[in-house]
Amino acid sequence: MKTHFDILRKSRELVLKELEGLSIVQLHTIPQGFKNNIAWNVAHVLVTQQLLHYKLSDLNCLCPDDLIESHKKGTLPTVTFTEEEFEEVKELFAGFPDTLQEDYEAGIFENYSEYPTSSGFVIHSIEEAIAFNNFHEGIHYGIIRAMKKFV
Numbered sequence: 001m002k003t004h005f006d007i008l009r010k011s012r013e014l015v016l017k018e019l020e021g022l023s024i025v026q027l028h029t030i031p032q033g034f035k036n037n038i039a040w041n042v043a044h045v046l047v048t049q050q051l052l053h054y055k056l057s058d059l060n061c062l063c064p065d066d067l068i069e070s071h072k073k074g075t076l077p078t079v080t081f082t083e084e085e086f087e088e089v090k091e092l093f094a095g096f097p098d099t100l101q102e103d104y105e106a107g108i109f110e111n112y113s114e115y116p117t118s119s120g121f122v123i124h125s126i127e128e129a130i131a132f133n134n135f136h137e138g139i140h141y142g143i144i145r146a147m148k149k150f151v
Contacts, residue, residue: 004130005101008049011137012093015042018144019090022151024083031150036077038147039086043071043079045140046093052129052136053100057109062099063092073118104130 019027019038027039036044047068050061061068067089070079081089103109109126116122123129 001104001127001130004127004134005097005104007134008097008100008130008137011134011141012097015045015137015141015144016090016094018141018148022148024081024086026151027086028077028080029151030077031147034143034147034150038144038151039081039089040071040075040077040079041140041144041147042093043067043081043089044073044075045137046089046096047071048073048136049096049100049133052115052123052133053109053126056113056115056123056129057126058111058113059108062096100130 019042022038028037030037046063047061050063051068051072054061069075104126112123112125112129114122114124115129117132121132123132
């Protein structure tokens with residue numbers, strides 16, 4: 001499992017590097033041909049990780065409910081973050097991989113509710129959820145890189 005946590009940390013590091021130098025306006029710009037923006041993608045990845053790992057394990061998510069409601073699967077950008085709010089999102093984004101690993105190693109993920117993903121893969125366990133989440137984050141890393149060329 002250590003490799004899965006290392007991949008998660010590295011992918012988040014790469015996303016944060018892509019954000020460097022972007023203004024708050026650029027983060028919220030929806031490029032032509034896209035239906036969301038970079039800020040939404042970052043918050044969506046954060047929220048999805050919490051839902052896949054904690055909620056489906058019958059545990060409380062570690063991010064605010066309003067962030068979950070506005071950035072879960074099926075949502076579109078409706079929130080414009082202030083610079084301070086987006087800094088908070090980035091702090092959670094950077095810190096949650098360590099928290100996940102600590103919680104996993106502490107054995108708190110005792111139950112898992114099976115979840116069929118929109119890509120057709122069915123997740124049966126926290127281990128599968130961690131692996132699938134890395135795949136999901138890789139998709140959004142690519143989307144963020146593509147969007148960055150247009151903002």
